[in-house]
Amino acid sequence: MDRFMKFAFAVCVAGFWSFQAGALFAEVQVTLEQLDAGTGFTFQKIESPSTNDAGTSAKWKLVDGEPDGNSAALAALHDGRVPAGDDEPRGNFFFRAGSDGGRITADLGKVTSVKRISSFSRHTGDRAPQVFIVYGSNGDGAAFDPEPRRDRKPEDCGWRRIAGVDTRPAKGDTGGRHGVSITDSEGVIGRFRYLLFAVEPTEKRDPFGLTFFSEIDIVSLDGPDPEYIPAGKPLTLVNFHTTDAGYHFQIDLTEASDLKEWSESELAPVIRTWYPKIVEMLSGDGFQAAEKVRLRYRNDMPKGIPAAANGSRVDLNASWFRIHLKDEAKGCVIHELVHVVQDYGSARLTNPKAVPTPGWVVEGLADYIRWFQYEPESHGAMLTPKRLAEARHDASYRTSAHFIDWTVRTQDKDFARKLNAAARAGKYDDSLWEIHTRKRLSDLADEWRSGE
Numbered sequence: 116m117d118r119f120m121k122f123a124f125a126v127c128v129a130g131f132w133s134f135q136a137g138a139l140f141a142e143v144q145v146t147l148e149q150l151d152a153g154t155g156f157t158f159q160k161i162e163s164p165s166t167n168d169a170g171t172s173a174k175w176k177l178v179d180g181e182p183d184g185n186s187a188a189l190a191a192l193h194d195g196r197v198p199a200g201d202d203e204p205r206g207n208f209f210f211r212a213g214s215d216g217g218r219i220t221a222d223l224g225k226v227t228s229v230k231r232i233s234s235f236s237r238h239t240g241d242r243a244p245q246v247f248i249v250y251g252s253n254g255d256g257a258a259f260d261p262e263p264r265r266d267r268k269p270e271d272c273g274w275r276r277i278a279g280v281d282t283r284p285a286k287g288d289t290g291g292r293h294g295v296s297i298t299d300s301e302g303v304i305g306r307f308r309y310l311l312f313a314v315e316p317t318e319k320r321d322p323f324g325l326t327f328f329s330e331i332d333i334v335s336l337d338g339p340d341p342e343y344i345p346a347g348k349p350l351t352l353v354n355f356h357t358t359d360a361g362y363h364f365q366i367d368l369t370e371a372s373d374l375k376e377w378s379e380s381e382l383a384p385v386i387r388t389w390y391p392k393i394v395e396m397l398s399g400d401g402f403q404a405a406e407k408v409r410l411r412y413r414n415d416m417p418k419g420i421p422a423a424a425n426g427s428r429v430d431l432n433a434s435w436f437r438i439h440l441k442d443e444a445k446g447c448v449i450h451e452l453v454h455v456v457q458d459y460g461s462a463r464l465t466n467p468k469a470v471p472t473p474g475w476v477v478e479g480l481a482d483y484i485r486w487f488q489y490e491p492e493s494h495g496a497m498l499t500p501k502r503l504a505e506a507r508h509d510a511s512y513r514t515s516a517h518f519i520d521w522t523v524r525t526q527d528k529d530f531a532r533k534l535n536a537a538a539r540a541g542k543y544d545d546s547l548w549e550i551h552t553r554k555r556l557s558d559l560a561d562e563w564r565s566g567e
């Protein structure tokens with residue numbers, strides 16, 4: 116035992132000194148950048164993904180962990196292609212949902228002076244950031260293990276730690292395109308034949324914290340001049356805020372510049388006026404709604420989805436908006452802004468016992484504010500007596516909105532706010548209706564259907 120302790124101590128000291136000596140002469144630099152607007156992978160500080168780097172022709176191997184069933188093949192990491200949208204599983208490599216990540220190696224075929232290692236990822240949320248450690252080896256030494264699984268410390272089997280990467284922002288949205296560039300103040304990171312990427316999840320609150328890796332570049336000192344993937348379109352952004360400057364909004368029109376005039380003259384005033392109103396309607400318990408809301412027109416959304424909210428981001432389906440500018444478009448944005456203010460996803464961050472709110476309550480509240488507060492004159496959620504008699508209170512969207520409106524008008528005028536407050540805390544329960552109206556939910560629904 117005593118001998119072992121001494122041995123371990125000696126190894127630590129040796130490791131410490133070699134690290135210090137390295138830092139004196141050369142320093143590995145990790146540059147991070149997150150793009151949360153616009154198109155393409157054109158960054159300010161770091162070079163775009165290239166199509167002819169040494170990684171393109173390297174032999175890549177999964178040495179530990181499993182790919183997700185929806186992931187692209189490992190080749191997506193070095194095919195010189197990147198996804199066009201924020202949620203393209205088949206355009207990215209990612210480890211299995213709920214797993215602990217894994218390890219990937221790249222064999223450059225011969226010992227190579229590596230000048231830069233870059234990695235790129237893209238997603239709407241927690242699968243955008245990257246958390247990994249990269250190691251290099253020239254493959255020498257009897258101890259070298261070319262495929263070290265996670266139970267082996269790479270440093271113990273012939274690998275040198277190059278850098279740790281963590282692109283998770285300290286605050287704000289995690290989504291978008293994340294770019295990483297690893298270089299060295301001396302111009303060369305090192306001479307390696309093999310690289311090892313030890314990939315971790317970005318979060319474990321839910322199973323979906325495994326990064327969507329779009330491309331990894333390994334640039335050698337003596338390689339050809341890099342050829343880059345084509346640049347994105349120039350940014351078209353509209354920024355505005357509430358008059359007291361408490362809330363800031365951005366509409367990204369890069370993919371739909373034809374909607375700029377309508378967005379500025381028609382949509383922006385509605386958002387500026389109504390976002391604070393929705394916050395007020397759904398206030399409670401010191402809740403602070405998102406102070407920055409980003410809306411983005413996209414051309415890559417499925418046909419049947421007009422818009423979608425994710426945290427404080429709202430994606431707008433450009434082709435749907437082009438058709439509905441004169442009727443449903445603004446109301447649709449109001450509905451999504453309610454989702455931003457509901458913020459139900461955050462309950463699980465503070466309350467491990469948070470229960471998910473049923474979809475009919477989430478959508479019913481959003482449509483209640485839209486149809487009965489924002490645009491009551493449109494009568495978009497009206498029900499004929501015959502339809503009402505057959506309606507289900509939990510049919511979601513307009514029908515549930517109708518039921519919530521009826522409850523507010525006839526039972527408790529503060530009920531929508533109370534319902535939201537419970538849902539936001541992760542404490543929705545059908546008994547809420549009885550607590551606030553003294554009638555069981557099923558009895559309330561019967562009364563509502565009777566049209567009285």
Ligand SMILES: [Ca+2]
Binds near residue numbers: 190192196206330331
């Ligand atoms: Ca790729």
Ligand SMILES: [Zn+2]
Binds near residue numbers: 450454478481
């Ligand atoms: Zn919705």
